[in-house]
Amino acid sequence: MSSRSIEMPSAATEEDLHELMNRLRRLGRPFALATVVRTISVTAAKAGAKAVIEADGSIAGGWIGGGCARGAALRAASQCLEDGQTRLISIQPEDLLKDLGVTPGEEKNGIRFARNMCPSQGTMDIFIEPVLPRPKLVILGSSPVAVALADLAPRIGFDCAACAPADEQPAFARVGERIEGYALPVEAPAQRYLVVSTQGKGDLIALKAALAVDAAHVAFVGSRRKAESLKARLAEEGMSTERLARIKAPAGLDLGAITPEEIALSILAELLQLRRKGQRGDLPGSPA
Structure with a gap:
């Protein structure tokens, strides 16, 4: 033993x-x-x-x-x-x-x-x-999309952690774990997916925190143009190209989503796709 x-x-x-x-x-x-x-x-x-x-x-x-x-x-x-x-x-x-x-x-x-x-x-x-441990979705920010993610994710098997300043935490009515600020634990017992949904409030610091730890996926809720601007600023501060390449932006699958709930659904669909990759075998209708 x-x-x-x-x-x-x-x-x-x-x-x-x-x-x-x-x-x-x-x-x-x-x-x-x-x-x-x-x-x-x-x-x-x-x-x-x-x-x-x-x-x-x-x-x-x-x-x-x-x-x-x-x-x-x-x-x-x-x-x-x-x-x-x-x-x-x-x-x-x-x-x-x-x-x-x-x-x-x-x-x-x-x-x-x-x-x-x-x-x-x-x-x-x-x-x-x-x-197996339930995968963890770490939500950085308290935007309406972040709140919708915290509501929907547990229903499809994710444990959730809300990572936001203390004054923004009340936006989350119910969540499994709360982290004040954006200091994420370096190690996590379960597979970890990170979604930055700060909507202009602390984008840079949240992205830095997300890229400083290991994760199965790092996504940014925002336009591709905004993400590229933030990546350029992080590169100027010395962040490596390899680390910056981990950012998926815009977050989620292209479902034509408009409302916060729809955007959250598109993000969870993408996370589910990543999580289940290789687990479905040759089931009828499985994508090649």
Whole structure:
């Protein structure tokens, strides 16, 4: 177990595991929940057994059996956390796999098969689901578009932080996190998307703050011409071309939006497109 793991007894109760998962969520740490859904013959763990697996491959709490199941479960958990997709794995003796016409590591009808090397020669099916931190939308500024973003974003899975001077904070009726001024934390536990929507009040300082931290996306609500003017001023102050190139302006997809709510919707559509890129596979109707 890594030094980052949260210590839990192997015989953790359901309540223990719920508390552990809540703590990991609060810390913004991704994990996978493995649940034994079926066993046949002799197996160490029985249906209903659960384990919480962290991104580093350590089991933070719970138990799903010994080495016979652990390796396959950890590999599947790692894959779940990489692509955000659930897995169902079936660990069976080699002769049963042959009877099914499958080889270890093969996937068939949504089930990934693995070989049970233990003397017990039982079968165990384990369902593994990833639990990933909610992405965070950091809104810099308190313009009407910023307020609309704070209202709409939580409905599609984003946690929101309002970043604005103290006297502008009342513009946000309800938001998950408030940051007075524009000093953003350097590190963030979850993927972070930044939208500067200052509407002429502190544009330059807000853009500086947004470009000073790592983020999946930095967008500026304003015209392309205004954005270029601000970028030129930042370049004069010594900001690198590479860093300035991160600014997406105007923010959002071109939906012909006019009202603050429509503009906020176009921005969220763009963020959703970025967030889900590569996650839809070959679903019918998916763009090439």
